Amino acid sequence: MSNYISQHNEQLSDLERQFVLLTQSGLPIVAKPYQQIAAQLSITETEVLAMAADLKERGIIRRIAAVPNHYKLGYRFNGMTVWDVKDEDVSEFGQAVGRLPFVSHCYLRPRHLPKWNYNLFAMVHGKTEAEVQQYRTQIKDLLINVLQVRNDDSDHGVKFKTNDMLTSTEILKKTGLRLKR
Amino acid sequence: MVKKVMLMDKSSRHAQTKLAELSSLDKRLINLLQRGFPISERPFLDIAEQLGSNEDIVIERLNHLMATKVLTRFGPMFDAVCLGGAFTLAALAVPEEKFAEVTMQVNSFDQVAHNYRRTHHYNMWFVVGAESEVEVNQVISDIEKKTALPVLNTPKLEEFYVQLYLPA
Structure with a gap:
């Protein structure tokens, strides 16, 4: 796995x-x-x-920049939106989702059927819950024709959705990734 | 019922972080520096010129924004994989009554860099970063043994975009 x-x-x-x-x-x-x-x-x-x-x-430095504290700037809401995109369309549409100005991270990740059917992850941030919902809707509008619709897997008791949004409600741990001496 | 409790957690947590009071110059500086910083002899002079300010003020404001933690980092963002590491994003579906215990178990691994509670059946999402792929797989397997829960392992297969930009 x-x-x-x-x-x-x-x-x-x-x-x-x-x-x-x-x-x-x-x-x-x-x-x-x-x-x-x-x-x-x-x-x-x-x-x-x-x-x-x-x-x-060489891409070893991605960029030299400042990183803000989300909450200090009023970005209290976030969503990890996850999508079940048809394999043949995911590269093209992943790039399109990545180009949306409000998406901060966008990755292709493996599905684990039947328990996890989503392969495209896109992170969004907003100052209100409505703003984050609006971003999710905009991504859905873009992906509407390439989402994979699956029949429910009754053997495993799984009902598939084409997308979901996971909101972080608590930071349990946050440390920097560092090169060790 | 569970959902309601989590929303309360969220609002109480966010209430702890006060919104920063920022001048117009602070906001423009934050926005410009999120986009990038020059590689030059006097980079703050270049920034000051773009903002119609002066070098000393820009340096003073940036030090202030770091000291008050409005900015959490300032400097080169290295591609961690290029530096010779291996990474994955992974998740657990943790029964609510075991959540505190499993949080301690997962966080006890030095290789777990970030860990977040999220609103889903898979309610714990964490990043494992280690020196090698073998070590990452070992940590995932150790977490499964320690928690007696199956890990959902979702390493990135392709990156379409990474750049956080939050306009102030």
């Missing part, structure tokens, strides 16, 4: 590895942040700028 774990190793040089270790908890908030990193790595600022640009080019 666990045959599809994502794994992909990108080779990092020792220096790049040190850069990751130094910056994975954040960049210094000073006028010359890259110069400060350079001093810690005993290389020049120009070399750090080139290394950062190269890591970004």
